[in-house]
Amino acid sequence: MFGTLAEEKLRHEHEQQVELSRECHEGDLKEKYRLARVMxxxxxxxxxxxxxxxxxxxxMRAERERKDLAKSSRHKKRKGT
Known part of the structure; x- marks a missing residue:
């Protein structure tokens, strides 16, 4: 029916490791979903x-082009005069 004390101790330690692993996994999933929302x-x-x-x-480019065009236009008028 029941194992020896050493077997029970090993089984208990294994169950604790499984539970800890499950808790870590659950925390990792929550963090994954949080990061997905942040992303x-x-x-x-x-x-x-x-x-x-x-x-x-x-x-700014349009403004620069407008100024360049105006400058070019003034320059042409001066040469023509």
Whole structure:
């Protein structure tokens, strides 16, 4: 029916290891899901930042081109005079 005291001790230690392993695994899964949510938010934020940076870059490039065109136009008028 029951094993020896040494067998019972080994069985008890094994059960404790299994329970500890199960608890660690559960904690690891929770951390995995938390990190997955964080990653989703990170990607959304990154898309917003890149979009804003691109819009600012495009605006500055258009402004520079407008100034260059105006400068070029003034330069041509001076030569023609």
């Amino acid at each position: 989703e938010h990170k990607m959304e934020l990154e898309e917003k930042v890149v979009s804003r940076q691109k819009a600012e870059y495009d605006r």
